[in-house]
Amino acid sequence: MLSAALAQGNALVVDTSQDPVSIDPHVATSVDFYLLGNAYEPLVTVAPDGVTVESVLAESWEVSDDGLVFEFTLREGVTFADGTPLDADAVAASIQRLKDLQRGSAWVVEPVDTVEVLSPTQLRITLAKPFPFLQALPLVYIVSPTAVSEHEVEGDNATAWFSEHTAGTGPYQLARWDKGQRLVFTRNEDYWGGWERDHFDEVTVLSQLDPGTARLLLESGDLDATLNFSVDDLPAFEANPDLTVIEAPTLQQLYLRLNNKYGPTADPRVREAIALAWNPADWQAAVQNTLPADGPTPVELLGAGYTPSVGVEQDLERARELLAEAGYADGFTFNYLWDNPYEYKRVFGELLQAHLGQIGITVNMIAVSPATFFERVQSVDSDGDSPDAIHGFLLRAVPRIPDAYSFLYFLYYSDAQEGFGRNYLLYSNPEVDALIDEAIQTPDTAHKLELYRQANELIIADHPDLFVEKSIFTMPIRKDIQGFVFRPAEQWFPFRFYELHRE
Amino acid sequence: MPLTRDSARMVQYLTRRLIGLVFVLLGMTVVMFVIVRLIPGDPVRAVLGYDATTEMVEAFRAHYGLDRPVHVQYLAFLSGLLRGDMGRSTTSGAPVVRDLATYLPATVELATASVVISILLGFPLGVLAAINRGGLVDRLATTASLVFIATPVFWFGLLLQLVFYRVLGWLPYGGRIGDLPPEFASHTGLLVIDALLNGDLRVLWDALSHLLLPAFSLSALLIASVARTTRMSLGQSLSELYVQTARSKGLARRVVVFKHALRNALVPIVTVVGLRIGELLGGAVITETIFQWPGIGSYAVRAISHLDTSAILGFSIVAVTAYALINLVVDVAYMFLDPRIGTRS
Numbered sequence: 001m002l003s004a005a006l007a008q009g010n011a012l013v014v015d016t017s018q019d020p021v022s023i024d025p026h027v028a029t030s031v032d033f034y035l036l037g038n039a040y041e042p043l044v045t046v047a048p049d050g051v052t053v054e055s056v057l058a059e060s061w062e063v064s065d066d067g068l069v070f071e072f073t074l075r076e077g078v079t080f081a082d083g084t085p086l087d088a089d090a091v092a093a094s095i096q097r098l099k100d101l102q103r104g105s106a107w108v109v110e111p112v113d114t115v116e117v118l119s120p121t122q123l124r125i126t127l128a129k130p131f132p133f134l135q136a137l138p139l140v141y142i143v144s145p146t147a148v149s150e151h152e153v154e155g156d157n158a159t160a161w162f163s164e165h166t167a168g169t170g171p172y173q174l175a176r177w178d179k180g181q182r183l184v185f186t187r188n189e190d191y192w193g194g195w196e197r198d199h200f201d202e203v204t205v206l207s208q209l210d211p212g213t214a215r216l217l218l219e220s221g222d223l224d225a226t227l228n229f230s231v232d233d234l235p236a237f238e239a240n241p242d243l244t245v246i247e248a249p250t251l252q253q254l255y256l257r258l259n260n261k262y263g264p265t266a267d268p269r270v271r272e273a274i275a276l277a278w279n280p281a282d283w284q285a286a287v288q289n290t291l292p293a294d295g296p297t298p299v300e301l302l303g304a305g306y307t308p309s310v311g312v313e314q315d316l317e318r319a320r321e322l323l324a325e326a327g328y329a330d331g332f333t334f335n336y337l338w339d340n341p342y343e344y345k346r347v348f349g350e351l352l353q354a355h356l357g358q359i360g361i362t363v364n365m366i367a368v369s370p371a372t373f374f375e376r377v378q379s380v381d382s383d384g385d386s387p388d389a390i391h392g393f394l395l396r397a398v399p400r401i402p403d404a405y406s407f408l409y410f411l412y413y414s415d416a417q418e419g420f421g422r423n424y425l426l427y428s429n430p431e432v433d434a435l436i437d438e439a440i441q442t443p444d445t446a447h448k449l450e451l452y453r454q455a456n457e458l459i460i461a462d463h464p465d466l467f468v469e470k471s472i473f474t475m476p477i478r479k480d481i482q483g484f485v486f487r488p489a490e491q492w493f494p495f496r497f498y499e500l501h502r503e
Numbered sequence: 504m505p506l507t508r509d510s511a512r513m514v515q516y517l518t519r520r521l522i523g524l525v526f527v528l529l530g531m532t533v534v535m536f537v538i539v540r541l542i543p544g545d546p547v548r549a550v551l552g553y554d555a556t557t558e559m560v561e562a563f564r565a566h567y568g569l570d571r572p573v574h575v576q577y578l579a580f581l582s583g584l585l586r587g588d589m590g591r592s593t594t595s596g597a598p599v600v601r602d603l604a605t606y607l608p609a610t611v612e613l614a615t616a617s618v619v620i621s622i623l624l625g626f627p628l629g630v631l632a633a634i635n636r637g638g639l640v641d642r643l644a645t646t647a648s649l650v651f652i653a654t655p656v657f658w659f660g661l662l663l664q665l666v667f668y669r670v671l672g673w674l675p676y677g678g679r680i681g682d683l684p685p686e687f688a689s690h691t692g693l694l695v696i697d698a699l700l701n702g703d704l705r706v707l708w709d710a711l712s713h714l715l716l717p718a719f720s721l722s723a724l725l726i727a728s729v730a731r732t733t734r735m736s737l738g739q740s741l742s743e744l745y746v747q748t749a750r751s752k753g754l755a756r757r758v759v760v761f762k763h764a765l766r767n768a769l770v771p772i773v774t775v776v777g778l779r780i781g782e783l784l785g786g787a788v789i790t791e792t793i794f795q796w797p798g799i800g801s802y803a804v805r806a807i808s809h810l811d812t813s814a815i816l817g818f819s820i821v822a823v824t825a826y827a828l829i830n831l832v833v834d835v836a837y838m839f840l841d842p843r844i845g846t847r848s
Contacts, residue, residue: 019801022596029552102562107554163596179605180797181678210793212661216669217676371544371810400554 011202012481012500015214017227017492019180019207024162025141026094027103031227033139034493035205038185039081040141040168043072043091044134046402046489050251051300053134053402057086057142057169065443067130074121080144081166081173081188088123091115093145095125097157105139130440132403138489139400143167171498172203182206185497198501218243218476225477227493231288237476248473248486249291250494251298251399255411256352256466259391261426262384265334269326271463274334274392276319277359278352278466286347289474293467296459297407301399303449310460310467319359331360337393338365339373345394348468366390377424378417394468395422398491404452409436412459427464431455513838517831524827528820532584535819536577539812546810550593567593580816589820590813594805599817602802607821608692609679610798613790614783616695616718618776621725626772628726629733634760636738644730651727660720660793667716674712677794717794721787725779729772736771740764769840777833784825 020032025040043058058072078086092115099109113128127133144167151161166174171193172185185203187195206223211230217223219240229237237243258265258274265271284290295310302308323329336352338345346365353363366388368376376390383389399406410416413436414428432455439451473486473494480503487494547563548555555563564570568579583590589599632644668676680694683706690700695714698707740746741764749759786800799818806814837844 019805021594021805027596029554102559103551105554106559107556110556110558159596178679178797180609180791180801181795207795208792209795210657210661212657213664213676213793213795216661216664220669220676222676369542369544370808371542371546371549373544374548375544 010198010200010502011204012200012497012502013204013206013217013223014225014497015206015209015223015228017208020183022159022163023166023174023177023183024159025104025143025168026098026101026106027159027163029104031492033104034490036141036166036168037170037490037493038172038203038497039166039170039174040143041170042138042140042142043074045138046135046487048485048487049300050399050488051402053138057091061134063134063443067133067441067443068127070125070127070133071118072123072125074123075192076121078169078192079190080146080169081190082144082147083190084144084146086142086169087120088117089120090145091123091142092117093148094142095140097143097148098140101157101159105136108133108136108139132401132405132440135401135403135405138402141168171199175202180207193498199498200500200502203497218478221478224481225475227475229476234288234474234476242479243476244479246473246475246477246484246486247289248488248494250471250473250488250491251300251402252471252488252491253293253298253397253407254290254468254471255293255395255397256348256392256468257395257411257425258463258465259380259389259425260428260462260464262380262389263391264326264328264332265391267326268463269322270328271466273319273322273326273359274356274361275463275466276315276322277355277361279314279355280468282351282355283348283468286351287344287469289472290469291472293470295456295467296412296465297404297452297456298399298470301402301404301407302453302456303446306449306453308456308460314355316358323359323361329360331362333362333364334391335364335366335388337373337376337390338367339370340367341370348394380424381417381426390425392425392466396471397422399489402489404449404456405436405440408432408452408455408459409440412436412455412464425464427459427462429458429462432458513835517835520831520834524824524831527827528823531819531823532581532816533577535816536573536580536812539810539815540573542810544810546593546812549809550811563593567591569593576812580813584820589817592806592811592814592817594809594811594814599813602814603799603817603821604692606797606799606802608694609796610784610786610800612693612695612714613717613721613787613796613798614780615693616714617721617725617783618780620718621722621729621779622776624722625726625729626733629730629772630737630760630765632730632734633737633741634756641734644734648727648730651723654723656720656723656787657789657793659723660717660790663716663720664793674716677713677717677796679713679795679797680706680709717790717796720794721783721790725776728775728779732771732775733768736768737764740768743767766840770837770844773833773836773840777829777836781826781829784829785822 016035017031020035022028023032023036025036028036041056043056044053045056047054057075057078059075061070061072063070074086074088074091080086095109095112095115098104098106111127111129111131111133112125114126116124118124143162147167148158151158153160164177169192171188171191173188174183175186176184183205185205187201209226209228211228211233214223214226214228215233218226234245237245258271260266280292295308299306299308334356336349338349349363349365356363377393380390397407397411410422412423412427412432413421414433416423435451435455439448442448442451477484481500482503483500484495485499487496547560547569551559551563568576580590587600591597592599592602595602628644632641635641664676667674684703687701687703687706690697694710695707698710746759746764749763786798786803788800788804790796791798791800803818806818
């Protein structure tokens with residue numbers, strides 16, 4: 001049996017939560033993208049604290065006072081797995097490839113105006129507009145320019161080849177891919193980080209497993225860790241002497257986004273009443289493994305020593321008063337939108353029905369398919385005050401960039417309705433916009449954080465959302481696998497093979 | 504060889520049916536195209552993710568021709584189809600024909616194996632039950648059939664994994680195969696056949712051992728239907744006058760059952776098996792998921808959830824064609840089994 005043979009000796013077997021679609025680092029999104037962090041490397045990455053930017057292919061860098069010009073000095077002696085040396089031209093070519101393809105993380109290089117190669121190890125990148133570029137650079141993997149030119153077919157920028165092969169500077173490269181089954185990665189022997197410690201020789205990543213199958217494999221020792229498990233199985237994993245369950249707080253938060261422009265929820269008193277009617281303890285009991293939300297932005301991104309003024313307790317009396325003040329003493333119908341396969345959204349909707357029912361609000365649950373979900377969400381402005389307009393939906397926001405910008409801008413900036421903006425329910429506060437604009441151009445970190453905090457407090461006072469939870473990453477893993485480092489910035493595949501070994 | 508009147512009629516019949524199939528496919532592509540377009544939702548966002556900027560979305564639409572009017576897109580698809588090109592999947596980025604070639608052989612292999620198992624087990628069981636009506640074998644077979652019919656496929660699949668992989672350790676949990684030797688030549692994409700052609704017994708065993716559990720879990724229902732249909736149909740034949748006549752002429756029971764009654768009992772059995780093969784060739788999503796079988800069912804599910812028009816159409820064309828051809832084969836088989844069934848019915 002192949003899998004049994006692999007799990008023995010110096011091989012690691014893990015799984016991923018979907019069958020990868022494309023493994024081109026400039027095309028892949030979601031879990032596929034973060035899985036590729038084992039084969040490709042960016043100039044800089046996010047440290048395990050989820051906030052600090054640290055060196056990878058760039059050894060050092062300098063940023064101009066206006067935050068628009070970045071000069072990088074590259075690490076020397078790095079080669080791609082195909083033997084091509086890493087130089088400034090290779091980096092420039094990767095940025096250009098991402099720009100040309102307009103896929104994957106292309107939004108990161110969109111603000112880039114020019115890329116100048118100053119020497120084989122130095123390059124200067126100039127932005128056309130302010131943007132937390134350094135924090136976004138971990139999303140730009142550098143690929144071998146030789147592989148691109150060798151495998152280019154009919155001007156496809158070698159996307160056909162890269163969708164099934166790897167050519168990066170990372171420690172593991174793809175050796176084999178049985179589609180629908182598994183990807184096998186082997187060591188890049190020339191990896192610049194070296195192979196001094198007892199790293200794995202080979203890593204097999206099984207495609208999405210049925211949770212029942214994953215449990216059998218994990219308990220048999222043919223799988224070392226799984227992302228495909230059922231919450232109901234966690235007690236069994238915890239009781240198993242061969243397994244341990246990793247639990248780590250993430251910087252992801254769940255929000256009930258409320259319609260800030262149309263319908264009854266346009267009145268901040270109504271939105272506050274909804275927050276007061278909600279009972280977080282019931283949610284905690286229903287889904288387990290969550291923490292209370294920090295408000296609009298996870299506190300880690302707002303610097304040490306700051307406590308946001310949130311923390312709402314259920315207060316039905318006050319909620320009823322607020323509703324009456326707003327002219328809804330008799331309640332109203334609240335349209336809650338959710339996309340069908342997401343069980344937690346249904347659970348949430350039912351709790352919302354129970355809680356809001358106590359203050360006279362009837363929650364109407366509207367189920368749609370995932371492809372339809374965002375179509376509906378993005379048409380809130382054109383729906384206006386129509387009776388089937390959406391009043392609220394759940395949104396999980398992740399720190400795409402380890403900067404408060406990732407939350408404050410994406411979720412609350414007035415114009416952030418398209419592209420990577422998520423302000424679909426039309427929150428708008430000119431003071432908040434001004435603070436975000438100023439923060440983004442501020443080179444002084446302490447001052448920037450101060451501006452972000454002010455924006456954060458203004459948003460809290462407007463009650464734009466019901467802040468539901470801060471998520472906890474959970475993963476059962478075999479006890480003999482050591483060295484696990486949780487990397488919250490690498491959202492859906494938050495660990496690296498290179499850091500693991502078997503005791 | 505001059506055509507006899509019968510075979511000329513048969514050729515005519517087949518031609519008529521195949522022309523009919525072309526129209527069915529044409530109609531199906533129109534309907535599917537319209538349905539996929541009518542589903543509200545954005546295939547582009549489903550692929551690019553929600554971080555994509557407006558520029559990224561526009562570039563993607565242009566690249567896949569999604570910015571053209573729907574009828575132009577449909578005609579382009581149709582003209583590609585005539586050249587054997589089903590367009591590119593917006594999800595995988597690869598030509599749909601290549602995607603299908605990747606996933607279809609696994610489905611064909613699994614469907615075939617499951618049908619073979621069903622016939623090998625279900626048919627004898629049904630015959631035994633029919634000739635021992637009311638006896639112990641009959642009651643056991645009927646009970647077993649009921650249990651198989653009532654068992655959900657995911658539960659049965661997990662049970663098989665638990666017993667044969669976890670407890671006994673005899674078979675792999677799933678997947679299709681381990682390592683293929685570098686010199687292994689792929690002729691058909693069906694690993695069992697390829698292993699035989701290569702004369703490689705190790706790969707043959709590997710392929711079979713991976714195939715056994717998913718095929719068996721998928722055949723549970725069919726074993727039961729074949730057994731029940733055989734029992735019923737053969738039971739009916741056995742009570743017919745001609746059988747009683749044959750028996751009273753002093754023919755051996757074995758000869759009566761196998762030579763006379765069974766042939767007449769085959770028509771309903773062929774129907775049951777034929778319908779099921781048609782279904783199985785469209786993929787078996789649950790079994791594929793549990794056993795990590797890289798078949799076409801999971802590919803289709805992903806295409807649908809991403810509103811990937813070309814992939815959905817490519818899959819539908821394969822599924823509809825398979826279903827129609829199997830039905831044709833079944834109809835022709837009727838004629839051989841029972842000459843009273845003609846080409847006009």
